[in-house]
Amino acid sequence: MFNGIIFNSGEIKKITKRPKGINIFLKSNLKLTTKDIGVSVACDGVCLTLISVQNKLLEFYLSNETILRSNFKKIVVGKILNLELPLKYKQQISGHICQGHVDCVGKVISIKNVDKSYKFRFSIPPKFKQDLIEKASICINGISLTISKILPTSFEIWVIPHTYKLTNLSKLKKNSLVNIEIDILSKYVKNYFNAKK
DSSP: OBOOOOOEEEEEEEEEEETTEEEEEEEESOOOOGGGTTOEEEETTEEEEEEEEETTEEEEEEEHHHHHHSGGGGOOTTOEEEEEOOOOTTOOOSSOOBOSOOOEEEEEEEEEEETTEEEEEEEOOHHHHTTOOTTOEEEETTEEEEEEEEOSSEEEEEEOHHHHHHSGGGGOOTTOEEEEEEOHHHHHHHHHHHHHO
């Protein structure tokens, strides 16, 4: 479980293809050792398990299911990922509860610099749009953000300078793909009322 507050990042240094997935190797400022093998790490919002640490490279395995549901289908060496370690007992939650289970991939429609902040507009597959609620939380590339406006086929968020600087949102351009995780509370409530029908 994560809270979508990003302080760390990692750069993909190597990608190894496997019969039913890929292994990625990240160089990061996360202080992990071989004692941490097996720990979960949110990588651009995708919960992955650390399988090795060697020469300051962190290795993770991605199954084909994970690749199909995320922007890792377009992964390349050199890409910067947002990283977050799982929450610890009594740790302050500054964002919202994130599982690291990506629902879908969105696309950047536009990025506008307004004063010192940035307004992003993202497309989202139609079947997920109905789960969006204005002013509710949403996880974009592992970052806890707030939906400011919902449009017919897209939604908008505002990003403050601090978040923009510390995350890979600053690397995004028009048509960039992002991982989207809908707020888990929204999904549970929808599922409950659908079951009651």
